[in-house]
Amino acid sequence: MTQTREQAKTGDTADERQESGGDSTSQQRHSLPERVTLFLSVAVVLGLIGYIGWHGLFVAKGPPMIEPRVLVKKAVERGGQWLVPIEVKNLSDLPLEEVNVAVEMMTREGEKTEITLTSPYLPERGSEEMIVVSELPPAQAKLRATVESFKAQRSSSGY
């Protein structure tokens, strides 16, 4: 297969040189689609580098901000248990890692249960919905979600 292509290319090149009289002429014969494709390819690569550099230098600033919310209204009952969604939203322009959210549930009798939910990563301006399973309906218990810990890309090094 390799030889096939080599032969094809060699033949092509030789033919081309014979016809055009050398490299300088063949360069002038580059078609418009070829030139447009090359321009677009180089533009995409440079644009990508430009965007990443611009974002890193001017956009990804400030402290990370995470907003955990208990979506009581979206809770549903399934098989005698309540599924309560917890939305964790990254309000900053920094991608975050290992976001730990503590969910505290307190009953009317004052009994307190706490669990920790972990999101492995949270992209900038992104959100994740996690579900807490509760024996009690949300109306009979007070649910509170708080951020326990997270890692920001610039503060992490090595694993």
Next chain:
Amino acid sequence: MPNAAPAASPSKSHTWHDEWQDLMRGIGGAAIIGTPLVYTMEMWQLATLLRPRTVLVLALLIIIVNIGYNYVSGFREDSGLRDAVLDAVESYALGAVFALVLLVLLRIVDSSTPLIDIACKTAVEALPLSLGISIANTQFRGGEDGAAPGSQDERVRHHPVLVDAGITVAGSLIFAFNVAPTEEIMLLATRATWVHLIAIIVFSLLLSYGIIFVAEFSGIQERRGAKGLLQRPVGETALGYVLALAVALGLVYAFHDVTFADSPYTTVAAMVVLGLPATIGGAAGRLLV
């Protein structure tokens, strides 16, 4: 399988023995290229979590890639678009059968698994396996009825950029597919700083250039002397990288819950991180042809 037919008289001389050889060659290619992904937990999880319509879209996309690959690789003198379509469908079907066998053998699915889950897992696992089958039947054919180079010669001669592009996409897919579903891609993307990302881009470009134009693998003189603007180092490296990035972006969208609209930076970061193995795969693919 249609691709087993010899060049001159496809239907007359194609025996059951040839068919059996083709099937085994396809299964061998699938086993070599796709088996690691059947052992990857993220693939089973994704197959369960993805919507059936997304699975269908992925299956359709891989069939289109297989069609393009079969067509540009020109394994048979009389092979046209129709044969390429038929072979692509057969490759996917054989990949699905092979995937199901492995899923059952490894007890990833059993009689208690819901039918839709079995179908989705089989369909997702068949994606890389079908690529392996296509490659085995086009690149690793041997014996007297082996690949007929004539049609490939013609296609390489007349559409070198198209052939390069098709091979790049197929190679990128195969290489990147092995890591694309894993969570590590998003973790690496999350923790990469902008300096690291730009360094990965530069490194990917240099690596692609080095593999194709510097390393003495094969055909380096012809590469250097190729006439087309997109066959020269800058053009081929840039186009190959852009295609690899496109493949990487598609895989990020398919396997990870991140979108360009919501989180453009992380999406770009994941694309660049996955773009490195995709670039290597694309360069390896171009070396084959």
